[in-house]
Amino acid sequence: FRKGLVERAAGGTFFMDEIGDLSEALQIKLLRLLQENEYYPLGSDFAKPTDARFILATQQDLETLMAQGRFRRDLYYRMRTHYIRVPPLRERKDDLPLLVSFFLQEAARDLNKPIPNYPPELITLLAAYHFPGNIRELRAMVFEAASNHKSRLLSLEVFRRHIDETRGLTASLPLPLETGELTCFSSFLQLPTLKECQQLLIREAMRRSNDNQSVAAHLLGVTPQALNALLKRSS
Numbered sequence: 001f002r003k004g005l006v007e008r009a010a011g012g013t014f015f016m017d018e019i020g021d022l023s024e025a026l027q028i029k030l031l032r033l034l035q036e037n038e039y040y041p042l043g044s045d046f047a048k049p050t051d052a053r054f055i056l057a058t059q060q061d062l063e064t065l066m067a068q069g070r071f072r073r074d075l076y077y078r079m080r081t082h083y084i085r086v087p088p089l090r091e092r093k094d095d096l097p098l099l100v101s102f103f104l105q106e107a108a109r110d111l112n113k114p115i116p117n118y119p120p121e122l123i124t125l126l127a128a129y130h131f132p133g134n135i136r137e138l139r140a141m142v143f144e145a146a147s148n149h150k151s152r153l154l155s156l157e158v159f160r161r162h163i164d165e166t167r168g169l170t171a172s173l174p175l176p177l178e179t180g181e182l183t184c185f186s187s188f189l190q191l192p193t194l195k196e197c198q199q200l201l202i203r204e205a206m207r208r209s210n211d212n213q214s215v216a217a218h219l220l221g222v223t224p225q226a227l228n229a230l231l232k233r234s235s
Helices: 024-036 062-067 073-079 093-111 121-127 134-147 157-171 194-208 213-220 224-234
Strands: 013-016 053-056
Touching (some): 062 073, 093 121, 093 134, 121 157, 121 213, 134 157, 194 224, 213 224
16 A cells, blocks of 8 residues: 555655645544644554654734634644744835846746846836735746747736736725715814825825836826826926
8 A cells, every 4th residue: 555645754844735734533633643742544553653853834813713713723732843034025125136036047947948138117016916816826937928928038928917907906906985884084073185195195105106207107007108197387
């Protein structure tokens, strides 16, 4: 018969990903495995010890799952012996140049293409994006851009299109405009004028883009020429 994964990990390390998606039955089995260092091989009525080291990972908020009754508290605290939080990409934008370069090298190797250079605006554009798909999303964007790459300099078109599509999905969600629902202006004693709102949006877009008008215009959904005209008008 074939050895199971736990048995094959004896004397080594067993990595389990997405443990936040485990069913209640599997959570119970995992708790026994971690607590007693033993398990039941498939089809066996006798427990077997293991000396494997277990590393568990998840992107889920386990505390929220516990509050919803979807994750066992005893298992959660048993796993918290050593805890490492890896911050999402949106919280470590300084890593973008290293990650983009790494993924470009990886893509060039897999696609059998020369490694392309990228314009400095790319990092500015990505730094203003919130990356709901985290590292995998960045890797997918870089690979798609590399596969479509034809000139010496990597085009920003793939990245802009992806960000626009994500923005479109977000914009399709219902806005909180119904009676009784709060908006970002609900705490204001006096509403800003439309002109003031426009100036605030432009100022924030310029801040997020490090004063790059092309990137700021993309964030605001207008052309660079239109943004330039608005900046001149407000100066």
